[in-house]
Amino acid sequence: MKIDSERLLIRPIMPEDSRAVFGYRSDKETNKYQGWIPSSLAEVDEFIAKNPNTFNLPESWFQLVMTDKIANAVIGDIGVHFFGNENLQVELGCTIKKEFQQQGYAKEGLKVVMQALFSQYNKHRIIASVAPENKVSIQLLTSLGFRKEAHFVKxxxxxxxWEDDVVFAILAEEWSTAL
Structure with missing residues (x-):
């Protein structure tokens, strides 16, 4: 899967992305809400090696990277978790390099991936799980049309x-009206 947007090329993660991914993913302060913060390049190599060869496999996480077209550099990633018996639901996660945050890259990347998931892969529902303190991500999700579905305590x-977890979701029919 490769997707172009105005400023980004979004493509599957590859072994040659290891240093770039480690560079922004290992920043503990910037990524304090992330579930995975690698402590070595070898850990990133292992993570990349586990990425499936095929997009849209049931019960898999598929990692995409966002590459800035002008800088020709990896500036972030989007994880896509395919789940459910019918493989019609996905969970999204996004990480952006600190220098590229608050510039609309996450929204631009997620928007084109969501469009592909709903229109090309006929997904029914997309969810995102967020720490309630992560106000920036919550604002991003609501700007994309997500609505809060649940707040799980600890x-x-x-x-x-143990921390709280807030789940946001959007249905295919909601996406078509959110555009």
Whole structure:
């Protein structure tokens, strides 16, 4: 799967992306809400090696990278989790390099991936799981048409402690009216 947007090329993660991904993913402060913060390049290599060869496999996570077209550099990634017996639902996660945050890249990348998931892959529902303190991500999701579905209390074990988790979702028919 490769998708172009105005400023981005979104494509599957590859072994040669390892250093770039480690560069922004290992930043513990910027990624404090992330579930995965690698501590070595080898850990990123292992993560990339586990990425499926095929997009849209049931019960898999598929990692895409966002490449800035002008800089020709990896500036972030989007994880797509395909789940459910009928493979009609997905969960999205997004990480952006610190220098590229608050510039609309996450919204631009997620928007074109969501469009492809709904129109090309006929997905019924897309969800995102967010820490309630992550106000920037919550604002991003609502700007894309997501609505809050649930607030789970101390349901997510992160950094050695139980934390709350907020789930946002959007249905295919809601997406068509959100555009």
């Amino acid at each position: 349901s997510y074990f992160h950094n050695g402690q």
